[in-house]
Amino acid sequence: MRQKLKCVRFGAALLATLAFAPWIGPVLAQPDLEPSIDRDPDADMPEEEVPDVEPQERARPIARAARIEAGEAPVIDGDLSDLSWAKATVIDDIRQRQPDPGAPATEKTVIRVMYDANNLYFSVYAYDSNPEQIIVRSRARDGQILTGDNIQIALDPGQTGRNSHVFMMGPSGGRFDALRLNNLEELPQWDTLWEGRAMRVPDGWVAEIAIPFRNLSYEPGQTDWGFDITRYIRRKAEIVRWSSTNPSLELTDISEAGTLTGITAVTPGLGLDIQPYVVLRAQHDWSRSDDGAGISATAGGNIFYRVTPALTGTLTFNPDFSDAPLDAREVNTTRFSLFVPETRDFFLQDAGNFEFGGRPFRRTANDRQSSNARPFFSRNLGLVKGRPVSLIGGGKLSGEYGGFNIGALSVLTDETGSEPGQVLSVARITHPIFSQSRFGFIFTNGDPTGLTRNTVAGVDFNYRDTETIPGKTVTADFYYERSFSNTFGDDESYGVAFNFPNEPWYGDLTYKVVGENFEPALGFVNRPGIILYDTTVGYLARFRGPTDWLRTLELQARHEITTNLHNKLQTWEGRVGPQIQTNASDLNVAIQLQQTFDRLDEPFVLPANVVVPVGNYNWTSFFLHINTSQAFPIQIHMDVTCCNYYNGKGFRPRIDFNFRPNEVFEVEASYQPNFIHLPTGHVDIHVGTIDAIVNFTPDMQFAMQTQYDNISGSFGFLGRYRWEFRPGSELFIAVGQAAYVAGRYSPLVSSELKTTQVSIRLGRTFQL
Numbered sequence: 015m016r017q018k019l020k021c022v023r024f025g026a027a028l029l030a031t032l033a034f035a036p037w038i039g040p041v042l043a044q045p046d047l048e049p050s051i052d053r054d055p056d057a058d059m060p061e062e063e064v065p066d067v068e069p070q071e072r073a074r075p076i077a078r079a080a081r082i083e084a085g086e087a088p089v090i091d092g093d094l095s096d097l098s099w100a101k102a103t104v105i106d107d108i109r110q111r112q113p114d115p116g117a118p119a120t121e122k123t124v125i126r127v128m129y130d131a132n133n134l135y136f137s138v139y140a141y142d143s144n145p146e147q148i149i150v151r152s153r154a155r156d157g158q159i160l161t162g163d164n165i166q167i168a169l170d171p172g173q174t175g176r177n178s179h180v181f182m183m184g185p186s187g188g189r190f191d192a193l194r195l196n197n198l199e200e201l202p203q204w205d206t207l208w209e210g211r212a213m214r215v216p217d218g219w220v221a222e223i224a225i226p227f228r229n230l231s232y233e234p235g236q237t238d239w240g241f242d243i244t245r246y247i248r249r250k251a252e253i254v255r256w257s258s259t260n261p262s263l264e265l266t267d268i269s270e271a272g273t274l275t276g277i278t279a280v281t282p283g284l285g286l287d288i289q290p291y292v293v294l295r296a297q298h299d300w301s302r303s304d305d306g307a308g309i310s311a312t313a314g315g316n317i318f319y320r321v322t323p324a325l326t327g328t329l330t331f332n333p334d335f336s337d338a339p340l341d342a343r344e345v346n347t348t349r350f351s352l353f354v355p356e357t358r359d360f361f362l363q364d365a366g367n368f369e370f371g372g373r374p375f376r377r378t379a380n381d382r383q384s385s386n387a388r389p390f391f392s393r394n395l396g397l398v399k400g401r402p403v404s405l406i407g408g409g410k411l412s413g414e415y416g417g418f419n420i421g422a423l424s425v426l427t428d429e430t431g432s433e434p435g436q437v438l439s440v441a442r443i444t445h446p447i448f449s450q451s452r453f454g455f456i457f458t459n460g461d462p463t464g465l466t467r468n469t470v471a472g473v474d475f476n477y478r479d480t481e482t483i484p485g486k487t488v489t490a491d492f493y494y495e496r497s498f499s500n501t502f503g504d505d506e507s508y509g510v511a512f513n514f515p516n517e518p519w520y521g522d523l524t525y526k527v528v529g530e531n532f533e534p535a536l537g538f539v540n541r542p543g544i545i546l547y548d549t550t551v552g553y554l555a556r557f558r559g560p561t562d563w564l565r566t567l568e569l570q571a572r573h574e575i576t577t578n579l580h581n582k583l584q585t586w587e588g589r590v591g592p593q594i595q596t597n598a599s600d601l602n603v604a605i606q607l608q609q610t611f612d613r614l615d616e617p618f619v620l621p622a623n624v625v626v627p628v629g630n631y632n633w634t635s636f637f638l639h640i641n642t643s644q645a646f647p648i649q650i651h652m653d654v655t656c657c658n659y660y661n662g663k664g665f666r667p668r669i670d671f672n673f674r675p676n677e678v679f680e681v682e683a684s685y686q687p688n689f690i691h692l693p694t695g696h697v698d699i700h701v702g703t704i705d706a707i708v709n710f711t712p713d714m715q716f717a718m719q720t721q722y723d724n725i726s727g728s729f730g731f732l733g734r735y736r737w738e739f740r741p742g743s744e745l746f747i748a749v750g751q752a753a754y755v756a757g758r759y760s761p762l763v764s765s766e767l768k769t770t771q772v773s774i775r776l777g778r779t780f781q782l
Contacts, residue, residue, distance in 0.1 A: 170240025367421025
């Protein structure tokens with residue numbers, strides 16, 4: 015009966031949404047034929063994005079951490095026989111988040127918590143009735159641990175209800191740490207020093223973790239911390255949690271965390287970390303007629319000083335970014351510049367302190383329009399007109415002081431052949447307001463080119479309410495920013511967003527204005543002079559019974575209208591369609607009907623000089639998405655967009671193939687062609703990437719990346735070897751090769767080597 019009622023409700027919702035679609039229809043894929051799936055349940059963080067059933071009310075739990083003496087500290091080796099664990103606080107009331115929120119977990123989990131003056135200790139005993147079926151797919155440091163069984167510890171020392179540190183481990187000992195920001199996104203590039211070991215046992219698996227207080231930001235005397243712990247049981251697609259079992263919230267959301275209390279009299283030491291390193295580099299340019307080779311050695315490092323336990327000052331000298339991965343290869347088939355995320359660790363360590371604006375700038379994998387008008391984009395620090403520029407040094411202040419969250423950064427860039435070195439700065443401050451909201455401002459100054467004087471100032475307000483509507487959450491975000499330039503003049507951008515992240519109905523509304531001359535030299539703008547209206551409405555039906563082959567059945571309608579500043583329509587994008595997920599989460603399928611309108615006031619040139627003339631264009635296409643579970647040794651993800659594009663034809667498939675036979679080897683291959691045929695010409699685009707990892711141990715990996723596209727003819731290879739031979743001591747070796755492959759449409763006709771680079775870095779962290 016319950017299933018029939020849900021089907022009836024879903025049918026009514028389908029009819030209502032289809033009737034309303036012309037006004038609130040879904041956003042279509044970008045003009046480059048790349049759609050976005052906002053609630054893809056098996057993307058980077060699969061199950062948590064599409065939970066299973068409606069939550070049950072439950073009081074937020076509280077646990078008092080047990081105190082031990084420093085001399086009683088356990089040895090972090092995965093063996094839980096240390097006598098000190100008998101003194102620890104025991105947590106064993108773990109409930110399902112999915113598939114049956116609030117119900118007891120199907121497998122027992124016992125967590126123990128204790129601390130001494132230096133560290134916070136956790137042990138996890140993950141019992142399993144079928145231990146031979148435990149799934150392990152990766153043991154790399156910061157690898158794809160989510161693809162198998164794992165546990166996650168989320169800490170919010172300041173009880174912000176928005177930001178947290180997450181520490182994750184799998185049964186093979188793989189470790190992962192990240193920052194979770196504004197309850198919206200996760201930055202896995204954040205790294206800190208902590209110890210963790212895991213091992214398989216006859217009745218499950220265990221993990222032992224030590225997190226130094228010196229590596230967390232918290233206010234002096236803060237005895238109550240936000241805390242939650244999550245366990246994934248992959249073969250059952252089951253997620254269990256200590257506190258928040260509400261499936262309508264993202265797993266990154268810390269607003270319903272429990273409380274870890276009783277943390278007192280800890281000694282974070284002097285709060286001084288010194289990270290010196292030496293780097294040996296060799297480079298050879300094969301295209302030069304002379305030798306084209308060079309060898310250099312440099313020394314650099316970072317100094318971290320905790321002004322208070324919650325506020326850290328950082329100095330960096332000759333920062334080295336050789337460990338940054340290659341940017342994802344893309345061929346731009348849009349009228350607007352692409353947003354390429356930051357990958358350098360130095361700028362990602364405290365990225366949450368610089369986030370601005372809330373949902374109007376939400377970061378999703380395929381939603382590049384939301385990045386338009388960002389006041390600060392750290393990739394501009396070290397780039398001039400698209401060319402890399404060395405950083406001589408920089409300083410940063412980040413953390414919390416007196417109830418204010420602070421992020422301040424200033425760097426000095428090296429001079430180029432035509433531009434002198436520049437001092438580039440940003441400051442961001444926020445403060446809590448009301449019970450769950452915050453208010454803040456941002457200020458940037460400088461132009462990486464040195465050609466203009468540029469400043470940006472802005473304010474924002476993030477509102478959250480979980481009390482007005484019982485059992486429901488309502489959020490709202492507002493921002494206003496203004497740029498001041500001696501070249502472009504002064505102009506502004508502002509926006510407001512409302513979000514209803516609940517079930518079965520959910521919705522989102524964003525309104526954004528970007529001035530014609532809004533120019534943040536340290537930010538990102540790819541479409542000035544517009545007004546954006548973005549609306550999403552969705553309905554999610556869930557099926558509870560073990561005999562139901564469906565887990566979720568969802569209908570989403572999203573509609574995006576872009577006009578000029580005089581409300582003249584420029585772009586209209588809409589999408590509507592169902593999405594299903596099977597009960598075992600082994601298959602996710604979405605089919606969507608798409609409608610696009612685009613007004614071109616000037617010609618638009620695609621690769622291979624294919625021109626889209628001035629005019630109004632309206633076309634219909636469809637989108638198919640198929641994704642199998644990452645828990646399988648072989649995972650396949652396929653997107654297909656077909657078949658119209660402007661006044662011609664377009665066909666864009668994407669195929670991702672992931673092979674993880676065990677925790678040692680990982681291979682990911684992606685092929686993204688794009689076949690565009692217009693009356694003015696045609697272009698066939700081929701982009702291919704292959705990534706592979708060999709995990710010798712949880713602390714030693716060799717990763718390889720290869721990329722190729724036939725439009726630029728560029729071939730890139732990067733091999734990175736990393737060995738953390740003891741906590742804080744690391745050997746890193748990188749080998750890069752660039753080449754040109756001729757033949758626009760037929761790969762590997764002829765090739766020419768370009769540049770070969772090798773770097774070796776040895777570093778050590780000293781904590782005082």
